Amino acid sequence: MALNDATPPQVKPYVPDFGSEAERLRPVEIPEARAAYRLVLPGVMQVGVDTVFAMSRKSSLWPMTFGLACCAIEMIGTFMANHDLDRFGIVPWPSPRQSDVMIVSGTVTKKMAPAIKLLYEQMPNPKYVISMGACATNGGPYTEYDRVLQGVDKIIPVDVYVPGCPPRPESLLDGFLALQRKIMEEKRTVG
């Protein structure tokens, strides 16, 4: 059966090891995201390009549906017809590869932390994180239990915190509007 054993040489890709607890809960390193046009275009013309890109990014934010707990039900409620998010160009997308925003909706446990870090790293830049609900912000009602991570910003950088347990769909909507304002303000620094 020599024919069948000829598997191609396995190129060992980088795979993070989540062996120990410290490694699992280590915050994500955020390398500097460089865009080539910063070097090519002179300073004046960059403003125009930045504005165009910021406006296009803010009006088509694709969130990665990442429902952890009860906040996920309110997040789905926000996507549905009564508090429609599609009118802002916000289309729920299951995979991190094509999404811009990660909505962490629910309690972040220490068993789930490495998965959240990996998903965050697998999202293409520029990416944003909305920490939805008290649980994602600082552990919420479950803060005292030692298997619960006290806030998702211990492992990934968070852009907008939405208060509430669970936050009403309107407050998640407000969170998205705040994120859009933030994108417009930070347009000079993102590329």
Add this chain to the structure above:
Amino acid sequence: MSNAATTEEFPGVAALIHKHLPKAQFVASRTSNDVDIRTDPAHLIELVEGLKSRPELAFDYLRNVVGLDMEAEGLEVKYHFYSFAHNLHVQVSVPTPPGNPHVPTLTHLYAGADWHEREAAEMFGLVFDGHPNPKNLLLEEDLRIHPLLKAHPLQKVEILQGIEEPTPGFKF
């Protein structure tokens, strides 16, 4: 467990059980809403097999497996059984001596006991002898802590995250 099998007072279901399983040693008592029979790990399997196999009892549904940390008296396991045929409910408590929390497993009798026992084992440090797959269920695989024990502390709440020292005179 003094096998004072002569205690007459068998409330409710315990009388039926005693009638059909005369050899089983247990002490019957009554909780707020159902009957509790106490036995020890050695006689558990024999009692449960009797409960399940006797047609008059037919306790074919293992409802619940509750682990308990009674601090001084060691760990304890409580099983709740229900019989669909006769609409009967009974609670079986199995106290274990403080030293060795060993209880025989029921997975060969009830398939549903598998996950319940794994959860009680990892939460209290109980050991279910003969369990097919005694890995952690709710905690990570390599974690050897038992969170639900009374001795296990809660986590300190970090009130001021990121702000090193609060403004003077500001107390939580």
Add this chain to the structure above:
Amino acid sequence: MSYYDTWSAVLVAFIAGGVLVFSALFAAKLFAPYARERGKAVSYECGMLPIGRNWAQVHVRYYLVALLFLMFDVETVFIFPWVVTFTALPKFVFYEMLVFIGVLAAGLTYAWRRGVLEWR
């Protein structure tokens, strides 16, 4: 010399296609803020580390079904222009195509009887 005789239209289409494709690729390279994060190259497995090998031999029936699909896909490519124009063409063109369809139908029944289409 009507416009359609010359081949310039084809050239323009070719150039426009090339420009479109390469400008899209080049724009992405130019404008996208790329950060070389370590976890970005890890294959996406719902948030978990990839387990098992991604290079797995699969049962041969899937290959055969793919072959069948390809064959009948190409067949429809040939049938389509015929269907559109055979009424204006002479009679024998119709029967010629029936022969073509008949041959492919024979191939399909052979594959069906050989059990290729049984999915289990």
Add this chain to the structure above:
Amino acid sequence: MSIWPEERVLPLERDGLNTVDMTINVGPQHPATHGVFRMVLTVDGEVVVDCEPYIGYLHRGLEKLTESADYRQAMGWWDRTDYLAGMCCEMAYCMAVEKMAGIEVPERAEYIRVMMAELSRINSHFMFLGAFGADVGSFGTSFIYAWRERERIYDFFEEVAGDRMFPTYFRPGGVQMDLPANCESRVRGLISSIRQGIEDFDGLLTGNEIFVERCQGLAPMTTERAINWGITGPILRATGLPWDVRKAEPYSVYDRLDFEIPTGKQGDIFDRYFVRLAEVYQSTRIVEQCLEQMPGGLVLNPDLPKTLRIDKGECYIRTEGTKGEYGVYAMARGGNKAYRMKLRSPSFSNLAALKEMVVGSYLADAIIILGSLDIVLGEVDK
């Protein structure tokens, strides 16, 4: 003279080519797992050969925290277990505390509790219908239908108790405050729109040829096997056993209400879906009867102590949650904090039988089987 060659393309068993089984990780972040549940499927071609479920990604220490809080404070954690039907869990928790402390609940509060619990059950079943439609194939449509009704029920909850999902409207000893004045007409309107919602789903899914073709006869479960696994709720009733805690061991005022228990025939996926759809109708009948039979009077037991102290008590309260038998085992040994509160969660036992149902089916059907269990990770991981 047969012109066809004898041997056929061998279907499944090993045929010389040692095909390798691929492991597919349907992991915590997956649209079909309704939350953070992970199962590693070993797949040979398209047939699932082995399934290894992993839970615990949402283990938030419900039982540990309950031991560190007063009886009335702990309810906040308990209605976040089955976060699709908050008030069913609140009812079970309050009944456990009342049974141990021996508190009497006024008549009117019992009826309000049953009505609100049944509305929460409708709410949770609509979420199942929405999510199950998405699993089978209609990605957005069934969700939109489901949320039309859910938003109306949430609006009613907000009017009555102030919050949409977790109103913490129940108290040990009754209900926090009385219903609003126009509650009668509001509920009647709600019931008619829910019945309209049932017809819509009936037309959308039950009448759909593809849906019926995919779900009929898939993973049938026999009653004995379900009882052995400890499966309860709509999945057990789908196997044909009309067993419902509200009828078998009636609690609160369920013995005064009449409603049928819908059952299925072979316990396959379509029966589970249909039992839940029929249950929604039965719940609307219960809500109507509650409205008619509701007496006047107090809604909260007047002589409740300032801080609830229970010196000695132990009980196991079992109620019919939306997913099955939602049981609360409670033990008190003095002081105002519970000594031990254990949640017997229906989804935990239903999910344990997943491997037996999934092995042998196709990969796409494994997703539907998981969807038909209607698990909620808040109560599976406690």
